[in-house]
Amino acid sequence: MSMRTVLVDESCEMIGKKKASVNKCSKPTPGGALGGCAFDGAQITLLQISDALHIVHSPSTCIGCSYNNRGTRSTLGAFYRYGITTDINEIDIIMGSEKKLLNAIVNSYKIFRPKAIFVYTTCVADMTGFDLINVTKDACNILNVPVIPVDSPGFIGNKNYGNKKAGETLLNYVIGTKEPEYTTDTDIGIIADYNIAGELWRILPYFDELGIRVLSKITGDASYDEIAYAHRSRCNMVVCSRALVSLAKSLKAKYGTEYFEGSFYGIAATSEAIRRFGYILGNGELNSKIDKFVESKERETLDKLKPYMNYFRGKKVFIYSGGVKSWSMVMQLEELGFEVIGSGIRKSSSEDIERLRRHFEGKQKILMEKGDGEMLLKILINNKADLFIAGSRNMYVSIKGRFPYVDVNQERIKAYAGYEGIVTLAEDIYHTMTSKVWRSTEIIPKFMEKL
Amino acid sequence: MKGFYINPLKKSAVLGATFGVLGFKNSIPIHHGSQGCTAFIKNIMTQHFREIVPMQSTAIFNMALIMGGYSEILEGINNVVSKSNPDTVGLITTGISQVRGDDIKYAIRQYYEKYPESNTVVIPVEVSDFNGDAETGFAEAVLSYMKEIEFAGYEDKSMMIISNFSLTCGDIDEIKSIVSSFGLNPVVIPDISESLGGSFNNYYKITPGGAEFSKIMKKPVCAVGIGHSTAPILSLLKEKGIFVKEFPTLIGLKNTDKFLDFLSELTNKLPERSILKMRGQLVDMMLDSHFYFNKKSVAIAVEPDFLYGLKSFLVDELGIQLKRGVTTYYHEDLSDIKDILVEDLFELEKDMGEIDILLSNSNGELLSEKYNKPIIKLGFPVKDEIGYPLNIFNGYRGSINLLKNVANIFLRMDEEKSYEYKNYKGVKYYESRIL
Numbered sequence: 062m063s064m065r066t067v068l069v070d071e072s073c074e075m076i077g078k079k080k081a082s083v084n085k086c087s088k089p090t091p092g093g094a095l096g097g098c099a100f101d102g103a104q105i106t107l108l109q110i111s112d113a114l115h116i117v118h119s120p121s122t123c124i125g126c127s128y129n130n131r132g133t134r135s136t137l138g139a140f141y142r143y144g145i146t147t148d149i150n151e152i153d154i155i156m157g158s159e160k161k162l163l164n165a166i167v168n169s170y171k172i173f174r175p176k177a178i179f180v181y182t183t184c185v186a187d188m189t190g191f192d193l194i195n196v197t198k199d200a201c202n203i204l205n206v207p208v209i210p211v212d213s214p215g216f217i218g219n220k221n222y223g224n225k226k227a228g229e230t231l232l233n234y235v236i237g238t239k240e241p242e243y244t245t246d247t248d249i250g251i252i253a254d255y256n257i258a259g260e261l262w263r264i265l266p267y268f269d270e271l272g273i274r275v276l277s278k279i280t281g282d283a284s285y286d287e288i289a290y291a292h293r294s295r296c297n298m299v300v301c302s303r304a305l306v307s308l309a310k311s312l313k314a315k316y317g318t319e320y321f322e323g324s325f326y327g328i329a330a331t332s333e334a335i336r337r338f339g340y341i342l343g344n345g346e347l348n349s350k351i352d353k354f355v356e357s358k359e360r361e362t363l364d365k366l367k368p369y370m371n372y373f374r375g376k377k378v379f380i381y382s383g384g385v386k387s388w389s390m391v392m393q394l395e396e397l398g399f400e401v402i403g404s405g406i407r408k409s410s411s412e413d414i415e416r417l418r419r420h421f422e423g424k425q426k427i428l429m430e431k432g433d434g435e436m437l438l439k440i441l442i443n444n445k446a447d448l449f450i451a452g453s454r455n456m457y458v459s460i461k462g463r464f465p466y467v468d469v470n471q472e473r474i475k476a477y478a479g480y481e482g483i484v485t486l487a488e489d490i491y492h493t494m495t496s497k498v499w500r501s502t503e504i505i506p507k508f509m510e511k512l
Numbered sequence: 513m514k515g516f517y518i519n520p521l522k523k524s525a526v527l528g529a530t531f532g533v534l535g536f537k538n539s540i541p542i543h544h545g546s547q548g549c550t551a552f553i554k555n556i557m558t559q560h561f562r563e564i565v566p567m568q569s570t571a572i573f574n575m576a577l578i579m580g581g582y583s584e585i586l587e588g589i590n591n592v593v594s595k596s597n598p599d600t601v602g603l604i605t606t607g608i609s610q611v612r613g614d615d616i617k618y619a620i621r622q623y624y625e626k627y628p629e630s631n632t633v634v635i636p637v638e639v640s641d642f643n644g645d646a647e648t649g650f651a652e653a654v655l656s657y658m659k660e661i662e663f664a665g666y667e668d669k670s671m672m673i674i675s676n677f678s679l680t681c682g683d684i685d686e687i688k689s690i691v692s693s694f695g696l697n698p699v700v701i702p703d704i705s706e707s708l709g710g711s712f713n714n715y716y717k718i719t720p721g722g723a724e725f726s727k728i729m730k731k732p733v734c735a736v737g738i739g740h741s742t743a744p745i746l747s748l749l750k751e752k753g754i755f756v757k758e759f760p761t762l763i764g765l766k767n768t769d770k771f772l773d774f775l776s777e778l779t780n781k782l783p784e785r786s787i788l789k790m791r792g793q794l795v796d797m798m799l800d801s802h803f804y805f806n807k808k809s810v811a812i813a814v815e816p817d818f819l820y821g822l823k824s825f826l827v828d829e830l831g832i833q834l835k836r837g838v839t840t841y842y843h844e845d846l847s848d849i850k851d852i853l854v855e856d857l858f859e860l861e862k863d864m865g866e867i868d869i870l871l872s873n874s875n876g877e878l879l880s881e882k883y884n885k886p887i888i889k890l891g892f893p894v895k896d897e898i899g900y901p902l903n904i905f906n907g908y909r910g911s912i913n914l915l916k917n918v919a920n921i922f923l924r925m926d927e928e929k930s931y932e933y934k935n936y937k938g939v940k941y942y943e944s945r946i947l
Contacts, residue, residue: 089547089571091584092591098548116516120607120641121524126893127552128519129875130559142878147516150642154611165516172518184546185607185642188577215548216577216608434564434715457564461715 089219098215100183101127102223103230106304107179107211109255109280110288111135114175118162118193119183120149123215134259135282145169149185159191166200166208176285177207177235187214207285209234221303224253228308231279231288236312239289241276247342248276250294250318253305254325256281260478264325267335267358267479271350273342279305292316296341298323298334303413322412325478327393328362362480366397369487373398376494379441381405381429381451382469388417390450390469393477397487402444403427405451434458448494463502465493518858519875521813522840523892525639526606527553528649528677530567533602533637535675535702536657537722540566540598541637542588544616545606547571549641559895561708566718568592572608580612582619589623593632596717600725601634602653607641633725635660645840646892647815650677651741654702658745660727663752667730671696672754674746676739678818678891681709682904687738687762690907693784694775699723699732709901734778738762738906739817740845760845761821762906763914764829765794771907790908797912798830801919808922809833811860813872814891816843818905819852822871822890825911826918836863838872869921886921 089096097105100123108115108131117124128144135141147165149158166178178200182193193210200208213226241248249268254261261281268275277283277291292312297320299309309320319341323334332355339351378399380390387404394401403426406414417428427440437458441449449459449466459466467489469477477486526543530553533541543550550569557565570588589601603616616636623634637656639649654674671691675684684705691698706721713720734755737746746756757774761767768791772783810832812822816839823846826832837852838859846852853859857875864883870876873891880887894900904910 089569089573090591091570091588092542092568092595096547097551098546101548101551121520121522121645122526122549122552122606122641125520125523125641126527126556126875129878130556130895139878143519145516145518146520148520148522148642149607151640154642161515168514169516169518184548185611188608188611215546216572216574218574219547433717435717438715457558457562458715461564461713 097220097223099213099218099220099223099226100181100215102218102220102225102304103211103213103227104181104223105131105220105255106224106227106253107230107280108141109133109135110177110179110283110285111139111141112137112175113177113179113285114140114145114169114173115143115179115181116145116147116162116165116169117181117183118147118149118158118165118186118191119181120185121146123183131255132257133255133281134262135256137282137284140173140175147186154185154189157191158186158189159196162186162191162196163200163203166196167203170204170206175206177209178204179209179211179230181211182214184215187216207234207238224304225307228305228311231291232308232311232315235285235288237289237292237316239286241290241293244276244293245274246295246344247273247347248294249273249338249342250277250279250291250297251275251281252279252297252299252309252320254278254281254300254478258476260325260476260482263476263479263481264331267354271335271347271354273338273347279308292318294318296320296338298338300324324389325482326389327396328359328480328483329396330389330392331479332359358480362484365484366487369491370398372491372494373487375400376447377402377444378448378450379403379427379437379444379446381432381437381449381455388413388420391417391420393483393486394450396483397490399448401426402446403429403440405429405432407431434461438462448490463499465490465496465499467493517856519878520856521838521873521875522856523646524641525644525646525649525652526604526641527556528644528646528651529602529604529637529639529653530557530649531646531677531704532650532653532657532702533600533604533635534565534567534707534719535700535704535722536600536602536719537706537724538599538718539602539722539725540568540592540596540718541602541604542568542570542592543604543606544570544585544588544609544614545572546577546608549606549608556893556895557708560893561710561901562898563708563710564716565708566716577608577612582614582622585614585616585619586623586626589632589634590627590630593627593630598632598718600657601632602637602656603634604637604653605640610638610640610642633660633727645815647677647739647741647817647840651744654742655745655748657702657725658748661725662728663731663754664728665730667697667732669695669697670699670730670732672732672735672749673698673700674735674737674742675700675702675704676741676817678815678821679704679738680903680905681705681901683762683906683910685709686904686907686909690771690787691775693787694779694781696733696775696779704901736774740820740843741817761817761824762910763821764825764911765791765798765908766829767821767824768907768911787908790912794908794912794915797915797919801915801923802830804919804922804926805830805832807833808868809835809866810869810871810918811836811838811863811867813838813857813860813870813876815840816846818891820845821905822914825914830915832918835867836860868925869918888917888921 124144124146129142147161180197197208197210211230213223276294277287297309299306299322312318321337324330339348378394379402387406391401391404406428441464449464530541547569570584576584620634635656637653639652684700688698701723703723707719735749737758750756819839827834838855870887874895876887
């Protein structure tokens with residue numbers, strides 16, 4: 062890859078704006094950076110293809126203890142829970158490590174017999190100047206299964222850039238290499254939902270009921286084959302807008318597949334997403350079916366939420382999450398009756414932010430781009446928040462400040478998507494907000510007063 | 513040897529060194545590497561300790577990687593220092609900076625020249641991802657810190673304890689309480705129990721507690737190293753004229769006895785009554801539970817120091833069979849165990865059918881589920897349990913805890929087996945009891 066392609070990151074909206082902001086976007090701050098790297102990003106995008114094996118050519122930090130750490134679920138196998146590394150050592154760096162990698166690919170194939178193998182390069186491996194493409198070609202010739210090079214070492218960019226590189230890899234090496242057994246008029250694709258905590262499984266029954274076939278899921282609970290014939294979908298939905306929107310754009314350019322960005326978080330968003338599939342597939346009968354379905358589901362869900370909503374009304378919440386969740390969580394919590402103080406916009410695209418701005422127009426709200434725990438605490442205290450919604454990394458911030466908390470990030474173990482998901486979310490929020498633990502930990506015993 | 517790892521046990525030396533630095537007070541580790549190195553380590557350590565784990569990165573980026581220079585180190589340290597003013601910064605190298613051949617000692621000199629007003633001591637910790645493991649990385653960080661310390665004068669009540677990678681926060685507290693019961697003042701280096709042991713304090717950006725670092729220290733009465741991995745640190749201290757003593761482990765009755773003997777001789781005092789009482793309880797429990805260890809075997813996958821300790825208690829003292837031990841590097845204390853491998857967790861698949869309990873970190877869950885065998889989670893990372901860092905394995909108290917866990921699983925197994933003979937199909941034993 063040339064330096065120029067590294068620096069001109071298309072997924073970065075800062076390009077074409079002021080020069081200063083280009084720097085701000087493309088370079089992390091030494092001493093102030095805590096995001097994942099491009100390798101991390103590529104891996105989390107592809108790992109869910111769980112009948113394929115994922116081999117990482119790296120020393121031990123990259124995968125030594127970070128494997129088996131995704132909340133994703135799969136019906137096809139457990140390869141996403143395995144971490145396979147060549148464990149590069151000093152000798153490999155000096156003498157070259159191509160043979161070692163080839164050996165790892167061939168031998169792990171013999172053990173697991175996967176449908177395909179993804180091979181990831183990393184910083185140290187790349188610096189030895191080894192030839193990833195050639196090794197994967199050799200392995201492919203030996204094994205006669207697809208062996209796909211994922212060229213996304215950590216130093217080329219942040220996690221988002223890695224997501225995009227993974228999308229490119231799928232486009233260049235996987236999509237379009239197979240054909241489905243048959244096609245229908247209502248074949249759709251869902252892009253960038255990773256089936257965290259089985260969320261996708263809460264959504265798929267809706268499409269079954271409506272007679273829409275989900276042809277390809279990229280990449281939650283996906284088989285290698287369904288990615289390979291993803292080009293036959295008639296309409297794609299991009300669920301996490303920043304991460305893989307470039308893949309959807311390329312699919313539109315190459316195969317003419319329409320796409321839209323949406324979310325399954327919240328009643329309104331879920332209904333909107335289902336309706337948009339109807340519009341794009343352009344089938345009158347289907348549309349009236351969808352209308353009926355959506356109406357009955359919405360009524361049912363609101364009934365279930367009623368007891369919680371009375372409690373939530375007027376309570377204040379701050380949301381610190383990134384990407385598409387920055388606005389989708391806002392909508393979801395407002396549906397539940399909360400007053401949203403503000404939202405984090407880390408990793409959100411300019412479209413995400415624009416959406417939030419429009420939504421908050423005329424009201425005094427906080428849009429927080431980057432914040433450490435201290436700033437978050439200050440916001441929570443100053444605004445007298447009743448609830449904090451964030452990823453697990455900031456969980457202990459909320460505990461230190463004694464704010465009820467719900468985890469909505471990738472390590473979560475509960476599914477909050479779809480109509481049933483919002484009910485689960487309401488239950489969890491109600492539980493943390495009313496938990497006795499907050500009171501009981503406040504009591505100071507007598508002996509401590511004497512100290 | 514298959515030449516690659518499937519589900520590795522080994523954690524990198526960088527992770528170990530990070531652990532080590534976090535055991536010093538008002539300190540923060542900075543990784544000289546790409547930001548992913550820090551993110552991976554931070555993520556897993558946060559999950560393990562369920563605490564804020566301060567660390568930062570110099571975030572080597574494409575241009576910096578190609579052009580070289582140390583501007584990102586200077587900028588990174590300065591950013592951290594001006595934000596949180598730590599006592600020490602452990603500047604830890606990673607694979608990427610080691611391959612490039614960065615001279616971080618030179619970079620640190622440059623930092624002092626550029627920012628002469630800085631009070632922070634920056635300590636170079638030269639480890640890499642591709643050499644050694646977490647245990648050696650931990651020791652390397654401690655060694656780097658010790659090299660900076662000059663000893664002068666004498667403190668007649670203080671005892672230095674050098675910890676290892678596998679000692680939990682609970683272990684450290686237990687060892688401290690044993691030592692102080694003899695009227696000595698224990699100085700644990702590094703002390704993660706004060707920084708990552710959990711306490712309800714305010715938000716922090718650098719370690720809120722831990723071993724206090726100062727460039728000049730008074731000589732302690734003696735320095736005790738726990739674990740074989742502390743050997744290089746002990747020999748450095750010996751050169752500096754300190755009386756040193758290595759204990760390979762404090763797990764089990766025998767090993768704790770030895771430690772207490774040593775303390776007793778050193779101070780000319782007897783152990784406190786409460787410790788003696790606990791010893792009695794351990795002896796009693798060992799006797800009570802030995803019925804259930806008949807033909808039981810375990811597989812253990814942890815770092816060498818911990819493996820040695822578990823093996824010497826469970827195998828040598830209790831008579832449980834060790835079907836297979838998997839560890840991260842070869843270490844001569846382990847030479848009398850024949851079924852030991854420097855390998856990955858996948859290697860245990862061959863033995864899972866024949867064992868009764870697996871002792872390993874959270875990643876052993878995969879094996880445990882696949883072969884339907886119970887697992888006792890220990891080592892690093894244990895991310896799916898609350899309060900793991902508070903578990904105690906060392907001393908009489910730790911041995912009682914460990915024994916209780918192991919024995920109860922064996923007990924239940926035996927119980928369940930006995931109900932199988934009655935042939936209640938599909939009826940679980942607790943239901944059949946009611947029948």
